[in-house]
Amino acid sequence: MAVQGVLKEGCRRVVGNGVDTIIGLDPWLPDDDNLYVETELHQFVFGAQLASEFLPTRDALAAKRVSCSLDCHMCRFAAESALHLFVNCAEARRVWNLVGVPQLNNYAGDNISDWNESVWKGSVHNSALVVQRALDFLEGWRGANQEHRVNGANQEHRVHWKKPRLGRLKLNTDVSGRQEDGQMGLGWVLRGDDNGGFLAAKNVLVAGTYLVKEAEALCVREALSWLKATGLGRVEVEMDSQLVCNAIRSVSFSSAFGYLVDDVKDLASEIEGVEFYFVKRSVNRAAHSVSREAFSVSGCGEWLDSPPSFLVNFLHSDLMN
Known part of the structure; x- marks a missing residue:
């Protein structure tokens, strides 16, 4: 009975339908000044979890019995996983710093051909090149998907x-x-x-x-x-x-x-x-x-x-x- 007041104040509440609900985007908190959960890590973890389902990281390849080194193809110091690439890798952090993103909330890493070069041929990682290619791709993608109104x-x-x-x-x-x-x-x-x-x-x-x-x-x-x-x-x-x-x-x-x-x-x-x-x-x-x-x-x-x-x-x- 002692916790009734806490529950009524909003300790437990329903947010969305439970399927499409996103921690960082939906109003979770009973606070009129700030309804949203804020953390420097949750978006990184979410991105890493999503990437782990699709990216051919070395731990994922090993899990499928593909013979390859487990070392990160970027830093060469730790086992390569999606979480490592998004959060812990020193080279990944350098990439984000180069593009002026202090937090790893948007992944703009290698394209698949570069990834394959590193995984299978041991090519040296170049952070500046990764950034340039990612920005070039983004600019091209935006240009291809936006309406052009220069010439009617x-x-x-x-x-x-x-x-x-x-x-x-x-x-x-x-x-x-x-x-x-x-x-x-x-x-x-x-x-x-x-x-x-x-x-x-x-x-x-x-x-x-x-x-x-x-x-x-x-x-x-x-x-x-x-x-x-x-x-x-x-x-x-x-x-x-x-x-x-x-x-x-x-x-x-x-x-x-x-x-x-x-x-x-x-x-x-x-x-x-x-x-x-x-x-x-x-x-x-x-x-x-x-x-x-x-x-x-x-x-x-x-x-x-x-x-x-x-x-x-x-x-x-x-x-x-």
Whole structure:
């Protein structure tokens, strides 16, 4: 009976549903001035626990009976675990200090390729290089995922296809996928001669399944590679992936997607007057029909001057609109 007053004052209380509740983000304390639990360690521990489920730390590899040294690949002085990497490692602390983060509440360590180099080949860890690569990746990721409003023309949200500007060509690209077959169809349509007339179309079948953004970037890369071989230029490239379009206009960053985007940029620099535009799917129906045709009985093909029969209605509809 003596503890009733303490319980009523809030010693025990329900916070959230118990599933999505987070200690550092939900109001736990019965204090109007500060409802939140504050500690310098809880976020680090949480991050380490989360990382231990996914990162190939040496203790995790050893637990799976992979033969490798247990020494930390960064400091070389202690056994490597997620908790060590986030909290205790002297090299990790140096990384956080270099980026001006006094507490280890955000992990910005090596990418997986660097990690593998250290684990399997014994490469020397470089804190400054880790920081630079992490910041470069973050800048690239932010650039690829934010809206660009510098050029209003590049942010058109048209619902109908529009002819290219005078003296230019228009190249629409799109992807179709069939996961059950483990294949993707890439397709593109080139139109121009100031009236939006058909010039060429092509599709290819690619083995494997990719993330949508990677597949879209791959399609743009292949379309530009094809265009370069024709010797044509002054082209407006349209795609229905805003993320890919934004990434092409952003700084480079290291990832499978980033490398594909870099290929697109390199090819564009070798072709005269390439411009990239994001459009709605309704604008891109012709290219989508070409990519989908890659799965048909007739298979892949390249059409010059005269469009294939399956494409005629789409081209006519675009011109009418």
